[in-house]
Amino acid sequence: KDLLAKNRSLAKKNRKRFDRSNILTIDIMGSIGSGKTSLIKAILRRLGMGQKVAVIAGDLTTTIDAERIEAEGARVIQVNTGKECHLDANLIRRAIDTMKLDDVKLLFIENVGNLICPGEFPLGAHKRLVVTSVTEGPYTIVKHPYIFREADVIVLNKTDLAKPMKVNIAQLERDAQQVNPGATFVKTNAVKGIGVQRVIDALGLKT
Amino acid sequence: KDLLAKNRSLAKKNRKRFDRSNILTIDIMGSIGSGKTSLIKAILRRLGMGQKVAVIAGDLTTTIDAERIEAEGARVIQVNTGKECHLDANLIRRAIDTMKLDDVKLLFIENVGNLICPGEFPLGAHKRLVVTSVTEGPYTIVKHPYIFREADVIVLNKTDLAKPMKVNIAQLERDAQQVNPGATFVKTNAVKGIGVQRVIDALGLKT
Numbered sequence: 001k002d003l004l005a006k007n008r009s010l011a012k013k014n015r016k017r018f019d020r021s022n023i024l025t026i027d028i029m030g031s032i033g034s035g036k037t038s039l040i041k042a043i044l045r046r047l048g049m050g051q052k053v054a055v056i057a058g059d060l061t062t063t064i065d066a067e068r069i070e071a072e073g074a075r076v077i078q079v080n081t082g083k084e085c086h087l088d089a090n091l092i093r094r095a096i097d098t099m100k101l102d103d104v105k106l107l108f109i110e111n112v113g114n115l116i117c118p119g120e121f122p123l124g125a126h127k128r129l130v131v132t133s134v135t136e137g138p139y140t141i142v143k144h145p146y147i148f149r150e151a152d153v154i155v156l157n158k159t160d161l162a163k164p165m166k167v168n169i170a171q172l173e174r175d176a177q178q179v180n181p182g183a184t185f186v187k188t189n190a191v192k193g194i195g196v197q198r199v200i201d202a203l204g205l206k207t
Numbered sequence: 208k209d210l211l212a213k214n215r216s217l218a219k220k221n222r223k224r225f226d227r228s229n230i231l232t233i234d235i236m237g238s239i240g241s242g243k244t245s246l247i248k249a250i251l252r253r254l255g256m257g258q259k260v261a262v263i264a265g266d267l268t269t270t271i272d273a274e275r276i277e278a279e280g281a282r283v284i285q286v287n288t289g290k291e292c293h294l295d296a297n298l299i300r301r302a303i304d305t306m307k308l309d310d311v312k313l314l315f316i317e318n319v320g321n322l323i324c325p326g327e328f329p330l331g332a333h334k335r336l337v338v339t340s341v342t343e344g345p346y347t348i349v350k351h352p353y354i355f356r357e358a359d360v361i362v363l364n365k366t367d368l369a370k371p372m373k374v375n376i377a378q379l380e381r382d383a384q385q386v387n388p389g390a391t392f393v394k395t396n397a398v399k400g401i402g403v404q405r406v407i408d409a410l411g412l413k414t
């Protein structure tokens with residue numbers, strides 16, 4: 001559709017800006033409450049890069065995630081999408097226009113919690129990560145192949161809850177491998193920081 | 208937008224058909240993996256109405272949910288939406304055109320797992336229910352006010368996992384009350400059948 005093409009062209013422009021300013025940009029997607037914010041917080045804690053990292057937090061409404069991420073010392077801006085089920089390249093362009101990005105080397109974009117819409121709207125990031133959690137059950141990956149195929153890194157979070165959920169983690173890993181053999185698959189407990197170094201390595205972030 | 212208006216008009220037509228055939232229709236919405244299918248199965252088991260109940264299962268792809276629901280003895284049809292993040296009134300119209308609905312008194316529609324898009328696309332149901340689960344964390348309701356405002360019944364599922372998730376159930380109940388004071392709030396464990404009778408009562412289903 002025309003809207004998708006227009007977004008892709010704006011995404012390419014965003015990417016050129018990031019490249020010119022030497023800012024590595026990561027699009028963090030995933031289901032509602034899968035652990036995107038917790039993962040970003042855990043990554044920031046490990047990187048200890050303070051204000052050299054910027055974060056754009058996307059949600060329909062509220063500033064909850066921006067406030068939680070700000071506590072880790074990064075520059076943060078909250079973007080509210082209203083009723084849109086995804087961030088888009090235009091919102092990102094407007095967000096970075098308002099941010100002071102000198103000395104920033106790394107930009108995380110936390111996309112809206114949704115396993116469908118964000119896959120269709122690239123933002124101009126260098127890497128795309130999708131987080132799903134064990135608590136969504138065993139079928140999440142096979143039911144949403146399109147977004148998982150966009151991922152460079154697939155994170156299966158909340159591994160601590162596999163037992164009460166009776167979910168087979170090995171099967172979910174096979175599903176990820178089948179849907180997107182090129183992606184790196186990492187298991188995490190974002191609250192405890194387990195698996196976070198492996199996510200950092202998979203994203204190619206220098207520590 | 209024009210698409211939304213067209214959908215609302217088709218939804219009204221669906222509703223007229225359901226009313227003429229005396230079929231009570233319930234739209235079951237909720238986040239990915241929140242427990243929609245498990246809740247429908249638990250309700251079917253309690254109602255014991257066999258083929259007098261029909262279910263339309265909506266997903267981007269796969270027939271997984273239709274197969275799981277079929278095991279409970281209801282008539283089931285799977286609708287795949289492709290890349291659409293919601294069912295719409297037209298898909299429902301086409302689905303019921305293919306189903307044999309004589310003797311059917313009750314129709315459940317399991318919407319696509321998503322807390323944004325389905326709220327905007329009524330299907331012609333008599334009642335709308337939204338399921339969210341404790342494992343999505345504490346902010347889900349306040350972050351997605353629009354869909355929760357569409358609900359006649361709000362279900363908070365997976366209450367058994369409140370402790371490992373460190374989620375305050377009472378606060379989520381207050382959030383639901385604040386966002387939509389008119390909705391009935393029910394706490395469930397859909398796998399164990401806990402709270403399911405209360406959902407049946409809240410929906411006004413005769414047992």
Ligand SMILES: Nc1nc2c(ncn2[C@@H]2O[C@H](COP(=O)(O)OP(=O)(O)OP(=O)(O)O)[C@@H](O)[C@H]2O)c(=O)[nH]1
Nearest residue numbers: 032033034035036037038113158189190191343344
């Ligand atoms: N048990 C457990 N809980 C987790 C884990 N990761 C995150 N959580 C909890 O899950 C809930 C949701 O985490 P968030 O980080 O807010 O998830 P999110 O993907 O950012 O959510 P949205 O932005 O609202 O879509 C919170 O209560 C977290 O504390 C984990 O690995 N294990």
Ligand SMILES: Nc1nc2c(ncn2[C@@H]2O[C@H](COP(=O)(O)OP(=O)(O)OP(=O)(O)O)[C@@H](O)[C@H]2O)c(=O)[nH]1
Nearest residue numbers: 136137239240241242243244245320365396397398
């Ligand atoms: N511990 C626990 N697990 C549950 C509960 N309800 C559902 N589950 C599990 O949660 C997972 C997802 O349940 P489903 O019923 O498939 O959820 P859904 O909303 O239909 O999922 P989608 O249709 O894929 O969006 C499955 O592994 C269920 O067994 C509950 O109350 N407690």
Ligand SMILES: [Mg+2]
Nearest residue numbers: 036037065110
């Ligand atoms: Mg978040």
Ligand SMILES: [Mg+2]
Nearest residue numbers: 243244272317
């Ligand atoms: Mg389901």
